[in-house]
Amino acid sequence: MLTSILSLFGGKANATPESDFWKWFQRNEQMLFNFEANQERTFDLLAAQMQRVHPSLTFEFGPVRGGKREFIISADGIREAFPKVEDLFAAAPTLPKWEVIKFRPRRDPFDIEYGGISVKASTVLVIIQGDGAKAGLTVLIPGYTEAQRNTYMGVAYLVLDQALGEYDVETRVGFIEVKAPNAAAKGAVTVQQLPKAFDAFFIRRGV
Template sequence: MSFLKNIFKGGEQPVRSYADFWTWFQKNEKAFFRVVKEKRDIHKDFFDKLSPKLNELKDGFYFSTGIFDEHTVKLVLTADGAIKNIPFVEELVKAAPQINGWKFTALKPALDITNVYIKMGGYKFADENIHFYANTSNEFPDEIDITVLHDDLTQKNKDTIINGIYIFLDNFIGELNFATTIDNVNVIGKSEAEKELVPIAKLKDFLKWREKEFIEKYEGIRHNTQNDTYSGLEATLNSGNPVVAIINTDLLNWDSKASHPWIMSVEIKYGGTANNGMPDDKTYQLLDDIEKDILRELKDFDGYLNIGRQTAENTRDIYFACRDFRKPSIVAYSIVQKYSGQVDITYDVYKDKYWQSFERFR
């Protein structure tokens, strides 16, 4: 009996749920609070303990901490700009209990322009030396495309300035807005400007106006795929193996693509070298079951459109265009968990208002 006690003495239960994580955090929060308040070795005494527990829950969690006020320490949990991880950060913080002395925040919040000041690589990033202007396109009118200018940018320091601009924007407009509202950002020097410069302080108002305009334009638009036309496409790769795709061609010709700006791509790698990279009967059934599971969760009338699939070189890719990014991210992760050990599944969720990812199928 004493041997068993020694094994489990001081042992911690693995984190398998949000509740497990917060139970663990509550057991340690007083020690973590002192580490931050007394400005001790935060990495060693806080972050090095926090990080493994978050990784047990799921990879893709990042964090920062600091003093919120005299009696409160803040912990900001972030996805570091990864769209597919944002819903999990939000859910984790939503599940947080009230803990005296702690303030938990999901994603880096937007700051007032007077509070955003960054020094990096010897350069300053602040409202007085950063400007922007909007770019317009007749071909892609709904895209939010901006050019950001920094007074000190040169060819020599371009990488440092671009990195600093991204950090500045992430803090100024907030992590969620930076990750989801802007489609394209181009960073240049002031001498390269082609339009009238706008103070960076006005960027938030510009984004709010464009987002409101976009929502009003596409609000309520849905597409019923029940009677759509699907085309089978075949080609031969350089390896000599076939590639086969089944694509909803009516969707590819739809004139309201931007109403479903989020693309979910699920990649399934299956084993075996027979059939020139095509699945055998057993594997085909498994791939079909996985796709049906996704379709049960993501329905067209709810705003999730199955564009089609492609199969080649022992890989099946499944594509959806979606009105939002949160539910597809959660569904795809649950599929990865469900079929773990049977096939290797990865997924991505990204913004592509005009579905340019699928031009190769047209």
């Protein structure tokens, strides 16, 4: 009897927000895997569970491929929450129907509508420069004006997040500037070329 009581309380003592989350995830796996059946309710429930781990954590789902779905754990670009992304990812059990991914990964850039502005990904150029141990990026967006600087900065962050992924943008990128394209944009690369050019920048520096 005493052993049972100690075991009961020991189990509760060893529980963590991360382990509690994954227990909930497994209990609700069917609902989550088929979230399209009731997307709003499912996302609300999942968001509430993730915020118990950390208020800044968020998520993305990928499409079903080969009977599996991607489940992406994100800090929504908030650096202070990165350790919690790592902790939640590390605590994930074996889930045969899921590919669990930490941080939003690199993706093929797509056109963006943000703050009333439409930007075609194919028209955006990026200049890479040294910024201490990091890469400073100047994003050249057609139509840029100083009057709409904040909106265009939002577009720039979305473009970079797509091309480089959440982790690299927050840990390896220094300054980010936005300008209109001009003839002096020497060495600029397209956003499609950016991942390879970005990685090569650090290889040349031996990082």
